[in-house]
Amino acid sequence: MSNPVLRLSGITKGYNTGKPNEVKVLGGIDLTIGRGEVVALVAPSGAGKSTLLHIAGLLDTPDAGTVEIDGTDLTGQRDAIRTSVRRNDVGFIYQFHHLLPEFSAAENIILPQLANGVARGAAQERAMALLTQVGVAARAAHRPAELSGGEQQRVAFCRALANGPKLLLADEPTGNLDPATSETVFAALMALVRSTGLSALIATHNLELAARMDRQIRLDKGVLVPV
């Protein structure tokens, strides 16, 4: 059997604020995500959702526990190795698009590929293919400010997938959109994820969207509880 794409074991995390009571955020998280599996992360505000996503995506380190991506334990690895895995194997999506404002939609998807050593022609082709998949190809030459919120977010999805990651981590990807746009954008995201066989952990407050993923996990006061 192949390795899970993500395996978190015994993850704990607190923030030492210098004040008498340290903030304990995660109290022992065990989570495995298989190949092609899309998991909804449902959590009340402040439950530790962003902290968990940052640890899973190697942007932060746990106090204890291990983070394995595609079978490799990256917990104690050098920064250079963690950065390389993060760039190549993990795609991030946030509530706000964070596209570079001075570049076109296509350039925002091309640039991360160039940084990874892909030739411009191939990067351009991939950007257009991704934009076509999410229905925004006609806006390829437009800058983010010229796009609607839903279009901006769909471009951000393409950017997250630009380098063909194994794992997608999304923090409220439709949280900033009205219900109708949220539906279109979520459908585009799921189609993109399914067509690439990507594994994903998608945080959402929207229980209706969560129910459409393969599995739901609920984070409450730093631990996973049954849904």
Ligand SMILES: Nc1ncnc2c1ncn2[C@@H]1O[C@H](COP(=O)(O)OP(=O)(O)OP(=O)(O)O)[C@@H](O)[C@H]1O
């Ligand atoms: N750098 C930090 N220093 C101290 N406390 C922090 C720090 N970062 C986060 N926290 C605290 O840890 C807890 C969890 O934060 P986190 O951002 O992971 O929550 P969240 O579930 O993503 O919340 P939201 O949905 O509101 O974004 C919160 O109580 C927060 O105040």
